[in-house]
Amino acid sequence: MVDRPLLVNVVLFRLADDTLQVLLESPGPRLELPGSELAEGESLEQAAERAIAALLDRRKTYLEQLFTYGADAGAPLRVVYFALIPAEAHLLPGRPARWAAVAPEPLLGAEYAEILAYALRRLRYKLEYTAVGFQLLPAEFTLSDLQHTYELVLGERLDKRNFRRRMLDSGFIEETAHLQTGQGRPARLYRYRPDAVAEVKARRLFP
Amino acid sequence: MVDRPLLVNVVLFRLADDTLQVLLESPGPRLELPGSELAEGESLEQAAERAIAALLDRRKTYLEQLFTYGADAGAPLRVVYFALIPAEAHLLPGRPARWAAVAPEPLLGAEYAEILAYALRRLRYKLEYTAVGFQLLPAEFTLSDLQHTYELVLGERLDKRNFRRRMLDSGFIEETAHLQTGQGRPARLYRYRPDAVAEVKARRLFP
DNA sequence: GAAATAGTGTCTGTTAGACAATATTTC
DNA sequence: GAAATATTGTCTAACAGACACTATTTC
Numbered sequence: 155m156v157d158r159p160l161l162v163n164v165v166l167f168r169l170a171d172d173t174l175q176v177l178l179e180s181p182g183p184r185l186e187l188p189g190s191e192l193a194e195g196e197s198l199e200q201a202a203e204r205a206i207a208a209l210l211d212r213r214k215t216y217l218e219q220l221f222t223y224g225a226d227a228g229a230p231l232r233v234v235y236f237a238l239i240p241a242e243a244h245l246l247p248g249r250p251a252r253w254a255a256v257a258p259e260p261l262l263g264a265e266y267a268e269i270l271a272y273a274l275r276r277l278r279y280k281l282e283y284t285a286v287g288f289q290l291l292p293a294e295f296t297l298s299d300l301q302h303t304y305e306l307v308l309g310e311r312l313d314k315r316n317f318r319r320r321m322l323d324s325g326f327i328e329e330t331a332h333l334q335t336g337q338g339r340p341a342r343l344y345r346y347r348p349d350a351v352a353e354v355k356a357r358r359l360f361p
Numbered sequence: 362m363v364d365r366p367l368l369v370n371v372v373l374f375r376l377a378d379d380t381l382q383v384l385l386e387s388p389g390p391r392l393e394l395p396g397s398e399l400a401e402g403e404s405l406e407q408a409a410e411r412a413i414a415a416l417l418d419r420r421k422t423y424l425e426q427l428f429t430y431g432a433d434a435g436a437p438l439r440v441v442y443f444a445l446i447p448a449e450a451h452l453l454p455g456r457p458a459r460w461a462a463v464a465p466e467p468l469l470g471a472e473y474a475e476i477l478a479y480a481l482r483r484l485r486y487k488l489e490y491t492a493v494g495f496q497l498l499p500a501e502f503t504l505s506d507l508q509h510t511y512e513l514v515l516g517e518r519l520d521k522r523n524f525r526r527r528m529l530d531s532g533f534i535e536e537t538a539h540l541q542t543g544q545g546r547p548a549r550l551y552r553y554r555p556d557a558v559a560e561v562k563a564r565r566l567f568p
Numbered sequence: 569g570a571a572a573t574a575g576t577g578t579c580t581g582t583t584a585g586a587c588a589a590t591a592t593t594t595c
Numbered sequence: 596g597a598a599a600t601a602t603t604g605t606c607t608a609a610c611a612g613a614c615a616c617t618a619t620t621t622c
Contacts, residue, residue, distance in 0.1 A: 158399070160367070160438070192365070198431035198438070222429040222440050224405035231367070231405070233429050298574075315576070316612065338573025339619035505601075522603075523585065545600025546592035 159230035162201035163189035165220065165273040166209075168239040168253065169290050174306050175253040176270060177209065177239075178262065185261040187269060188251065189232075202235040209251055212243035216289035218280075220273055229265070236273045238289035281307050285326045288346040296334055296341035297321065366437035369408035370396035372427065372480040373416075375446040375460065376497050381513050382460040383477060384416065384446075385469065392468040394476060395458065396439075409442040416458055419450035423496035425487075427480055436472070443480045445496035488514050492533045495553040503541055503548035504528065 165187055166177040178185040188209055192201045199217065207213055216238040223232040245251060256274060259267070280286045287303050288295075301317045321327060328347050333340040372394055373384040385392040395416055399408045406424065414420055423445040430439040452458060463481060466474070487493045494510050495502075508524050528534060535554050540547040 158367070160365070192431075195434045197434050198429065200434070219428065221426065222405065224399075224440070227402045227404050227407070233431070296574085313612075313614085314574090315614085318575080319577095320611090335620080336573075337621065338571075339575080339621090341574055503601085520585075520587085521601090522587080525602080526604090527584090542593075543600075544594065545598075546594090546602080548601055 160192045161189050161230050161232045162192055162198055162205060163187045163232050163234045163269065164202050164205050165234065165236040165270060166206065166215075166239050167236065167256075167273075167277060167290070168241055168243070169303055169306055170241045170253065172306065174256045176256050176273075177245075177251055178254045178259070179209075179249070179251045180261075181250055183261075184263055185254070185259060185266070186263065187234075187266050192233075198233050199235075201233075202237070206237060209246060209249055210239065210243045211246060212239065215239055216286060218276075220269075220276060223265075223269065232269075234269055234273070236277065238277075238286065240290060240292060242292065278308055285324070285346070288326075294330055294332060294343040294345050296343060298341060300327075300344070367399045368396050368437050368439045369399055369405055369412060370394045370439050370441045370476065371409050371412050371424075372441065372443040372477060373413065373422075373446050374443065374463070374480075374484060374497070375448055375450070376510055376513055377448045377460065379513065381463045383463050383480075384452075384458055385461045385466070386416075386456070386458045387468075388457055390468075391470055392461070392466060392473070393470065394441075394473050399440075405440050406442075409440075409444070413444060416453060416456055417446065417450045418453060419446065422446055423493060425483075427476075427483060430472075430476065439476075441476055441480070443484065445484075445493065447497060447499060449499065485515055492531075492553070495533075501537055501539060501550040501552050503550060505548060507534075507551070 168175050168177075177188060179188050180186070188205050190201060190205050190208075192198065193204070196204070198219070202217060203213065206215060206217075217235055218237075220234040220236050223229075223234065245253075256270070262270065277286075281304060287300060287307070290303050290307075291299055297318050300321065301312055301314065304317070305312055326347060327344040330343045330345050332343040334343050375382050375384075384395060386395050387393070395412050397408060397412050397415075399405065400411075403411070405426070409424060410420065413422060413424075424442055425444075427441040427443050430436075430441065452460075463477070469477070484493075488511060494507065494514070497510055497514075498506055504525050507528065508519055508521065511524070512519055533554060534551040537550045537552050539550040541550055
C-alpha cells in the first residue's frame with residue numbers, strides 16, 4: 155500500500171462587489187486553495203465540507219467533485235471539489251483567507267492556477283447547461299439579479315428579453331408574491347423550483 | 362496521514378458482436394472491474410494504463426478520468442477511469458477476464474454496478490456531444506459502421522440521412538480514396554480528422 | 569418630470585427532425 | 596434479376612438571436 159498524502163481541496167466561488175470571486179488562503183507567503191488532508195474515517199465529501207466549515211459560517215452549499223489530480227508521481231494526490239457560496243456567507247474570523255477576484259493572481263502557485271482555471275471552465279459550463287446559477291443567489295431574486303449572475307460568471311453581456319423569455323420558459327423558476335423595491339420600478343421576485351428538471355436538453359450532434 | 366488503500370479502476374468499453382461490451386474480471390466468485398493499487402512513484406493515469414496493459418495487447422486507447430469514489434469512509438478510495446477499446450484488441454491469455462454485454466449483470470457487485478452505470482452515462486454523453494465515437498472503430502470506417510456504433514452505444518435507432526448529413530457537415534471526418542466491398546454496393550471509407558474541433562457547440566440555455 | 573429600473577413582442581435565418589426513392593454491387 | 600447495401604434531397608416546425616419601446620416607481 156502506498157503512503158502518499160491525500161489532500162482534498164475546495165474551489166469556493168461567490169459573487170460579490172460585481173465580481174466573481176474565489177476564496178484563497180495564505181498560510182505562508184503564497185496563496186493556496188483551501189483544503190485539508192483526508193482524515194481517518196471520513197468520506198471525501200465530508201473532508202470537503204469540513205474544509206468549508208472551517209472557513210465560512212454557512213454549511214449548505216452546492217458541492218461538486220471536480221477532478222483528482224495525480225499526474226505528478228511525486229506530488230500529493232488532490233481530490234478537488236468546487237462549491238458555490240451565496241454572498242451572504244461570512245468568513246470566520248482569524249483565518250488567513252480572503253475573497254479574490256477570479257483573475258490572473260500572481261501569488262497563486264501554478265498547480266493551483268491550473269485547478270482554478272479548470273474549475274472556472276466547469277462552472278461556466280454548468281451554468282450554461284444546467285440550473286446551477288441559483289446557488290449563488292439568495293432564495294428569492296429578481297430576474298435582473300439572475301441575469302447579472304450569469305453575465306458575471308460567463309463574462310459576457312446577455313440580451314434581456316431573450317434571457318427572460320428563455321428563463322421563464324425553462325420552468326426552472328416560479329414567481330413569488332413578493333416585489334423588491336429600489337430605485338426604479340419594483341421588480342418581481344422569483345424563486346428556484348427545486349422540482350424542476352435540472353438539465354437542459356442540449357443540441358445533440360446526431361439525430 | 363491516513364493509510365487508506367487507493368485503487369485505480371478502469372471501465373473498458375468496446376463494440377463487438379453487435380453489442381456494447383465491458384471488460385470484467387473474476388478473480389474470485391464475483392465479477393469486478395479491472396484495476397490495481399496505485400504503485401509507488403506512479404501517476405494515476407499510469408496506474409490506469411498499467412491495468413489496461415495487463416489485460417490487453419493494445420496500449421493506445423482513449424482514457425478519461427471518470428470519478429473518485431470515497432463516499433463510504435470504510436471503503437478504499439477508488440479513482441475510476443474509462444477507456445474505449447477498438448474491437449481488434451485482444452485479451453492477453455491466462456487472465457480471468459471476459460468481455461460482457463453492458464446489461465444488468467447479477468454477479469457484479471453493487472459498487473461496481475454503480476460505477477459502470479455512471480461510466481455508461483458518461484460515454485453516451487460524450488458520444489452525443491463530442492467526437493469520441495471514432496475511438497471504438499478502426500482507423501478507416503464506413504458511415505454505416507459509424508452509425509451502427511452510435512446506435513449501439515446510445516441504444517436507439519438513428520435516421521440514416523440525417524446522421525450522414527450532420528456527420529459530414531460537422532467536419533469531423535474526411536473521405537479516403539478507399540472503398541469497402543461486401544454484400545451490396547461498396548461503401549466509401551472515411552477517417553477521423555484529428556485536427557477537427559472535438560467539441561460540438563451545444564445549445565445554451567441562455568442567449 | 570426626470571431618472572432609474574422593470575417589463576414586454578416580433579421578425580428572420582437556421583436547424584432539427586421526418587420522410588422515400590435511386591444507385592451500385594454480388595450471387 | 597433478385598438481394599443487399601450505399602447514397603442522396605426536401606419540406607416543415609421549432610428555436611436562436613437580433614432588435615426598441617412602454618410601464619412603474621423614487622426623488
